[in-house]
Amino acid sequence: MTTHVGRARRRVARERDAVEDKRAAYDRFRSRLESIPAPDTAGTGGTLVSTGSTSTTRPVREAFAETVAPVCEERLVGELLAAELGEGIATALTTDGASPPLRRAIRSESDRRRAELDAMNRALDAEADSLDRADETVEAIREWLIAANETALSSCGFEALSERHARLEGFRADCEALVRDRQAHLRRTTGADGQAGVRHHDLRGYLYEGFPVDHPVLVTATRLDGLSEECQRAVRAHLVRRV
Known part of the structure; x- marks a missing residue:
């Protein structure tokens, strides 16, 4: 006969595996971010959004979709981006380009999630x-x-x-x-x-x-x-x- 304590131990073991998988996924995402070439941001100033090609944000979205998204609940990638990294970053990644401040913000939020x-x-x-x-x-x-x-x-x-x-x-x-x-x-x-x-x-x-x-x-x-x-x-x- 299994007690409530025994069932609780199994629940915690499953949750530990899930959290470890997600932490490892964020490590992979962070590494992918560093490997993505910086876009040409001349004239973008300090804003999160630039007016370059969508190719500047697509690699970031793809990196997230291939690393973090698979270990999260089944939702649209845009919804997961907002839930994991914040509405501001999710919105910026749907625009026409990425600026250095946006990349820094993504790195910062990724590090915050890893700390959590x-x-x-x-x-x-x-x-x-x-x-x-x-x-x-x-x-x-x-x-x-x-x-x-x-x-x-x-x-x-x-x-x-x-x-x-x-x-x-x-x-x-x-x-x-x-x-x-x-x-x-x-x-x-x-x-x-x-x-x-x-x-x-x-x-x-x-x-x-x-x-x-x-x-x-x-x-x-x-x-x-x-x-x-x-x-x-x-x-x-x-x-x-x-x-």
Whole structure:
């Protein structure tokens, strides 16, 4: 049986792959930009748009379409340009020419997006670490509960019942510690080189949209704590009978 934590780990693994692919795509796009010859911009001044041939913007659009667009959601290239690099750049790339300021703006926005993706990567790494720690706790408790359920309490002696009660008390303490650790994690922000930051609470909302629960770790820990408490009550009832 897979827990909410297990499903969350798979979701994070897929998202990490997607972000890494997009970061690599921006690296390729940035390299392509540097290989595109600068247009003849005599008389264009400092404006984003020049009045040269469309050949000055077509290579940039093609580079974006062949590198970044394939790793984004399926939309028109113009829409993706606006979403990824901004409306101003997208509009300028549909005009008759590209100026040096436009090329600088594209490089700047590409670097900004790479910084954002670096921050997302680090935040996802931190989320994966948090889920790994949670999974260790959750699986240890879950496996013990399943195994213990195969032995009837009526067949256990006083010593065995006492040990079982103590083990369950330890599990409850583990669940409480897991909740505290997870809550502390969600309050943190992860950045990359001081250029961008991702709040873990916001990332959680994005990652687990569509999940049956909003907080997979907290819900799982709370449910396991409740199960451990129920088992403790049953064990105590048998202990009282043996006194």
